[in-house]
Amino acid sequence: MGSIEGIIILSASHQPILHSNFLHPLPNYPLLHADQLSSRLESSASTKDEAPISWTEGVPRAGDVVSEDDEASERESRGDDDASLADGVAYEASEGDGDSASCHVEHNGLRLVATFSKHVDPMLPLSFLSSLVANLQSYLGSPLTEDAVRDNFDTVYQVMEEMLDESGQPLTTEFNALRDIVREPSWVSKVASKMGSAGMPGMGSTLAPPPLVSPIPWRRPTSASRYTTNELYIDIEETLCGTFARSPVSSTQPIEARPLAPLKLRGIIKGKAKLNGTPDLLLRLNNPSMLREARLHPCIRIKRWKKEGVLSFVPPDGEFDLVETNIEASVGALDKKLPLRLHCERRQEEKQQTTFKITLMATVAEAVDNIEVIFGVTDASASIETTTSGVSSEDKAGAGTFHYDPKRGVARWSVARFSRGQRPLSLTGTVTSDTNPCLSTAVTSRFAVPLSSIAGLKVTGLDITADSAYRPYKGVRNTVKGDIDWRW
Template sequence: MNLTKYLAIHILREDLCYLAIVAKECSPLLVIEFLQRLHEVFGTYFGQSVTEASVRENFVIVYQLLDEMMDNGFPFTTEPNSLSEIIPPPNVFRAVVGGITGQSNMKADMNTGSMSMHPWRKAGVRHTTNEIYIDIIESIDSTVETNGMAAHTEVSGEVAVQCKLSGIPDLSLFFSNPHILDDVSFHPCVRYNRYEQSKVVSFIPPDGNFKLMNYRVKGQLQLPIYVKPQITFSTNGGRVNVMVGSKTTGGKVVEDIIITIPFPKFVTTATLSANYGTVQYDDITRIAKWTLSKIPKDKSPILEGNLSTTAAATMDSNPVVQAEFKIMQYASSGLKVDTLTLHNESYKPYKGVRFITKAGKLHFRS
C-alpha cells in the first residue's frame, strides 16, 4: 500500500486517540470537527467519561454509530437526537435480549428527524411540562508570574442547553454585552446570518441535551482567586509556603479548590501541613495536592512545610503550581444574559439560566 497517498489526522480526548485516514484532499478542520463530534456522541451513549473500557464493552454500538455517522467517506448523521432514534443507547435489558436473540438493536423504521424540516429535531415532540435550562460554563486559562501579574488570561465558554419543549419552538437568546465574545461557533440550529447582523442567537433547538455555542473572551480579565507560592531550595533542603485567597467574585463562594504542586525529582521527602483543608503528598510521583472545600472568610488558607533533597540538587526554575476551582452563578468574563424569548408556540415554558466558572489551565509560577 502506498502510504504517500493518505493523510492521518487525529485528536486526543481523555487518553483516547481518534484517528482518521484521509484519501482525498479536504479541509483538516472538517475531519477534526467530525472526530470531536464522534467523541461527544460516544459520551452521550456511554456516559460523560469515554474510556477504552467503555468503547470495548460497547464495540457493536460503536460500529453501528460509525456506519450511520459516516456514509461512503462523508459525514452523514452526526446529531445525537437523530442517532438515538436509529440506535438506542445501551442498557442492561437490550444487552440481555441481544445476547439471547442475536438481533441488532437498530430500528428498522425511519427516524422522525428525517421527516422534519429541521434534521436535528424530531417531528411531533410533546412534553407534559415545557421547560428549558441553559448552563453557561466558562473555563479560565492563565499563567501568573512570580510578581502576581498575569502573563496572559483567556476565558473559554460553552452554552449547554437542556430542552424539553413541545412542538417546533423558535427561541431567541439576547445577551446584554455580546460584543465581548470572540471566535464564536454555533450548533447548526443557530441562524448565523441573524447573529452576524444583530448579535441575537436565534434557533430552533434539538430535543434534549445539546451544546448551543462555544466562545472565547480575551483581554484584561481579573482572576477570581489568587495563589502566592514561595518555594525555595538550598543545600540543606527546601521550604514551601503557599497562600490562597479569593478576589472580587460578587459575593459568590469559591468552591472545590485543588492546589497541585509538582516537585522536582531531586526532592526525596516533603513534610507539609495546612491551616485549612487537607494535604496529600505522593512519594512516588512527588506531587502534593492541597484540597479545600471553599475559601473561608475569617482566615487566609496557608500551606507550609519543609523539603528534603538529594546532595546533587540543582534547580533551573521553581515548580509551577496548578489550581482548580469552581464558582456557581458567576461569569468570569462578565457575560450577561438579557432575555430568552419563545416564538411560534402559545405555551409559556419554565426557563432557567445558570452560570458556572471553573479553572482551565491555571498556572502560578513560584
C-alpha cells in the same frame, strides 16, 4: 478535498483499544500510527508536550499500496510467473513516504486519533473528534472512561461508523439523530448481545426498531420526544485562561505573580431543553458586541445574528452548546478580577528529593468551588508525602484531598470550597525517588464561582416565538470558571 481515513482509541497506557474501519488497504495501517504516537507520548516529559497534529514517518500512502489482483495483472503483462503475494497487498517504495499525518485529542486519559494522508484542513478531524467525544459521553456517561469503552464496544463502533461515512467524511454528528439509529446501551441489550437474539425470544425485534427520521437533525422526531414538563435552562460560563510567571519572593512576604501575557476570557452559552413540539426561541443578550469570533450551533439563524445581534433558533433536545466565543470585556486587566490566586514554590533539597509548597488565596467575596490544583511528576517511581495547613483540626474536609497517580504521573489536590474569609490554605509536600525527581514547569488550577460574572454578560430576554401552546419553565444562571497555569 481530503478525508478522514479512520479513528483509533488509545488507552491511558497508550495502547490501542479499538479502531474504526479504515480507507487505507494496508491491514496494519492503524497500528503504524498508534505505535508511533505511543512512542512519542512515552518519550515526552508531559503528554501536553505532544502537538495535537503530527506527521507519521514511514507510513505508505494509499496510492503506494497495490492489491493482489493489480500486482498479478501487472506481472502477467510483463510475463512474470512468480507466485502471488501471500499477504494480498504490496507496498511500492516511493519518495512520498511519510506523507501521512494524524490529529489526536485527550479526554480523561483516553486518546482519540484521526488519521489522514491527503491535504486536509486540520480543523476537520479535530472538530470531528470533539463531536465524537461529546456523543460517546452522551451514550456512555461523562466523563468517558476506558472501562466504559471496553464494556460497550459494539455501541462505540456503531457510533463511529454512523458518524463517518465510507468516503471518510463526517455524516451524522448530532446526538439526537444518532440516538434514533444507534440504540443507547442498557442491561437488556448487553445480555442480548452476549446470548444472541436466539437466546432471548422476541428480543431481536425489540432491540432495533426502525429509526424515525426528523426533518431537523438536532431534534428528535415529535413522536419520540414527549416530555411531562416543558423546561428550558441557559447557562453562561466565563472561563479565565492564561499563564502566570514565577512568584517573586521577598524577605518579608511573597509578591503577587504577574501574567506572562494578558489573560483571555472565553465564554460558552449552554442550554438544556425539554420542550414538546417544535419550539422557535429568541434569546437576547445585554451586550452581544462583546462576543468575538463566535462559534455558533447549526440551529442558530446566522443572518439574524449578524443583522440584529439576537439568537433565533429551534433548540436541540437535551443538553447542547449554543455559542462558544471569546469575550471582549472592558473591565480593565483581567488578572485583577481573578477569584483565586496561587503562590507556588519548589526546591531541590537533595539529589533524590524535592520539596514544594502551594498556597491558595481567595480574592473575591463569593465562595470558590470545585478547586483542582494539578502538576506532573516525570518519575514513575516517585513517592509523595504531603501535609496541609490553614484549617483547624476539626475541619479536615476543608483541607481537601491529595491524590498522586504514578502511572500517569499526575498529582491532584482537590478542594471542594474555599472562601475569602478563610486563612490561606497551603499544601506542603516532599517528592522522593531513586533518581532526580522532576516536577512539571507549571501548576494548573481550575475552579468555579457560581452565580458570578466578570464581563457582565446577561440574558435580557428568552421567548418562544412559535408553537406557544404552553409556557415553559425558564432558568438562567452565570458562572465564572478558571483554567490558569502558574510557573514555579
